[in-house]
Amino acid sequence: MxxxxxxxxxxxxxxxxxxxxxxxxxxxxxxxxxxxxxxxxxxxxxxxxxxxxxxxxxxxxxxxxxxxxxxxxxxxxxxxxxxxxxxxxxxxxxxxxxxxxxxxxxxxxxxxxxxxxxxxxxxxxEGAPRRAGQLALCVTTFDRVDDCARLLSDIAADEALMASVEQVFVVDQGTQDVRTGSGFPSASELLGERLTVIRQPNLGGSGGYSRGMLEALRTDARHAVLIDDDVVLEPESISRMSSFAAHAVDTTMVGAHMLDLRRPSLLHSWGERVDRDRAWWGPVQPELSPLDVAAATPGRRPELSRSLDVDFNGWWLCLIPLDLIRRVGLSLPFFIKWDDAEFGLRAADHGTRTVTLPGAALWHVPWTSKDNGLDWQVYYHVRNRLVVALLHGGRPLRVLAELAAQDANHLVCMQYGSVAVRQLALTDLLTGPHHLVDTIAVRRRDVLEILTRFGQAVVPGALETVRKGTTGIARGSALSVLLNQLVGRPPVTPPPVVAAADGKWHTLGRLDSAALETASGTGHFALRRSRRRALVMALRSLRLYLRLAVRWPALRRAYSHRAPALASAATWHRIFGSAGPTGGSPEVR
Incomplete structure (x- = not known):
């Protein structure tokens, strides 16, 4: 119930x-x-x-x-x-x-x-569990003090779950101390000595979860359970995942589904796969993504009765056997994006499968409310996708051609900051695998500075209150978009307002300025065309992709050789030790 x-x-x-x-x-x-x-x-x-x-x-x-x-x-x-x-x-x-x-x-x-x-x-x-054991819950949080406190309270209030929990680690990487959350004192009291709070600089999800994994390895737990902070948890899910992992014939990673926090019956995806040729992840069955699971039940949707294999599970909620971590290492120092997918592929290469367990889920803000291609996260999408391609068999011409096409799209759409950030990702990749460690604590800041310099920082405030503009810009043909790249037109004042859903090349490509609504609707990007800048950036991107294509075999060897060390406990200990003054000893409760 x-x-x-x-x-x-x-x-x-x-x-x-x-x-x-x-x-x-x-x-x-x-x-x-x-x-x-x-x-x-x-x-x-x-x-x-x-x-x-x-x-x-x-x-x-x-x-x-x-x-x-x-x-x-x-x-x-x-x-x-x-x-x-x-x-x-x-x-x-x-x-x-x-x-x-x-x-x-x-x-x-x-x-x-x-x-x-x-x-x-x-x-x-029937039968006794093959690998029964306790759980170490690992929560990574960044300035979600109230959300995190609520999550801890939900965990602590579930007696059946708590019977299998040995330790709860909260890795706090935010500017606000998670212990200032209004519900934290009561959650802390319920969890008692099983709660450990660790303050460290912001090293992204990779750094937060790797810290949690390292701490879990010090316990007698059998499994680490990675949990995002900005979620609403169904605690029974963790109990189901734990039971499944305990009964599995082979060591198995067990993940949960993600439901939409805003539309609670909408399932993000039935499971995730990676196209290794393209180095691109997506739903294992596109027609089941998204899916209204209030209406689409096993008895009503025959396609749910097909057996579907996945390549990885998102780390919004994922159980990882600690024996697997001892064998294959921790996350690569990716900061965010692709860390869960790469770990799943790495585990599969070592003979450990991932199962996404239906009936185990939590609620999370959907990706559609984020501007992953326009904000600072685009750096990690590009850089980490390329690292995964190098490590796991990506076809260079296909991967690079897709990335180049995305660059062209951003240029057509006046998103020069995105292209500059993507070029930084390519440049960093070309320097070699050592940059993953060298830049993990600083690259997000650098990317934000680039976006600000190119005028692609978010202007806060809903568009309705910022400025009344013209909505519903008509879509243009490819020819009209191409002509607009070559021949300018008088500027429109104020710039027309474009809804986030309409922010595609066939709309923005016909404009010379626009106020592009953010996906969340809480701000906008002020875009303005510069044909000279677009030409210079296009030529630079072309040179970078040509360099990558030529150096691909050497880069593949270099990254493959260094990957085990980069994911090792020793490397992460070094990162934590050099990240800053709060990267030291854990602070309990």
């Missing part, structure tokens, strides 16, 4: 007439019906069969009152079958189901002439 904070999303947990009584009990009125053919309610039997060698699953629950309980399944074609149907009165009920080629299981309950209460429903598999 949903927690009190998620009562507005009951369809993710159950559908029907159930009246929740706490998290593991509900009542049905006379004649009422409920199904758990839902995102959090259905059991992904195919993953337990394929990765844990489970052959039988048991549904256990208790009832009070007369009624009927059915177990339904889907096969590999998505067809629904009823495999158990029993009348109940009052007392415990155990129903065993042979998994066979079934993909999903769920149960449905119907009340008789009186109210029935169903309590403590559980799915369980």
């Amino acid at each position: 949903p927690s009190s904070s998620r009562e507005s999303e009951p369809d993710l947990y159950f559908r029907g007439d159930a009246v929740p009584h706490g998290r593991d009990s509900f009542a049905l009125p006379p004649g009422g019906h409920v199904t758990t053919d839902t995102y959090f309610g259905a059991f992904p039997a195919m993953l337990w069969r394929d990765h844990a060698a489970s052959t039988r699953v048991r549904l256990s629950l208790e009832t009070s009152g007369p009624g009927r309980v059915e177990v339904r399944v889907t096969d590999s074609a998505g067809q629904i079958h009823t495999v158990a149907d029993t009348q109940v009165t009052t007392g415990p009920l155990n129903l065993d189901v042979e998994i066979g080629d079934f993909q999903w299981l769920w149960f449905e309950a119907t009340a008789g002439p009186d109210t029935i209460t169903v309590s403590a429903p559980r799915w369980s598999v």
Whole structure:
């Protein structure tokens, strides 16, 4: 059943007439019906069969009152079958189901002439866990003091989860001390000595999670669980991930899904893959990205009954066995972007698979509300994509051609700051792998300075309050866009307002100035065309891509040779030691 904070999303947990009584009990009125053919309610039997060698699953629950309980399944074609149907009165009920080629299981309950209460429903598999152990939770935070405090409170309040938690590490890289959050004192009191707060300079997600992994290696925990700070957690998710990892035949990374914090039933992706030729990540099944999982349930969407292999899971919530970290190392010093994907590819090269577990999820702000191609993050998108291409078999001509096309798009769209930052990424890559360590603590600042110098810093304030402009600029043809790159037109005052969704080449390419709304709607980019600057930058980009193409084999050898050392504990200890005065000993509580 949903927690009190998620009562507005009951369809993710159950559908029907159930009246929740706490998290593991509900009542049905006379004649009422409920199904758990839902995102959090259905059991992904195919993953337990394929990765844990489970052959039988048991549904256990208790009832009070007369009624009927059915177990339904889907096969590999998505067809629904009823495999158990029993009348109940009052007392415990155990129903065993042979998994066979079934993909999903769920149960449905119907009340008789009186109210029935169903309590403590559980799915369980035969056999003892193969690698049971405690968890070390690793949270990385940056100026999200209230969000982080709420997250810690949610963790501490879940007794079942806390029974398996040995330590909670909070790596605070922000300018505000996380301990100043309004809810932190109460969360700290609940977690007690199991909470450790570590203050260090901002080294991005890579630095925060690597610090958490290092601290986890000092404990007796079996698994590290990486958790983002600006999320709303379903704590049961971590318990499910831990149970799956404990029963898996082989050492397995287990990840969770990401739901949209603004549209809570919208799933970001069913799983992630990497096209190694292109060095580009994307959804493992595009038609399931995004997906409204309140409506698209296993019983309603046959494609959910297909077995899908993933290459990695985002580090918004991901369980990593500590034995794997000891074998393959920590994150590469990427700062942000691609660190989770590269780690998943590296683990796969060492024989460890990743499973994204349906029914394990949290809520996070979607990527669509961020300007990854226009703000400082673009540096890390480009630089780290190229490093992954060098390490994991990217085809140079294809990767470089795509990046060059993106540069051209930015030039057409008057986004000269983005191109300057992308050129810095190429230049850094050409200097060799040592730059990853040398620049991790300073490059974000450098990138922000470049964007400011090129006039591509965000102007705060919603466009409606900043300036009334002209919206709905018509799309132009490729020819009209090309002509506008060659022949100027009189400037428009004030510059027309362009919505973030319309900020593409076919719109911006026809303008010589624009106020481009940010994805979040809280500001805008002031863009102005300079044909001379565009030509100079295009020629410089061309030279850089030609240099990369020529030097690709040598760079691949250099980065591949240094990668194990760059991801090592020794390198990260050196980074933490040189990052600044707050990079030293952990501060407890």
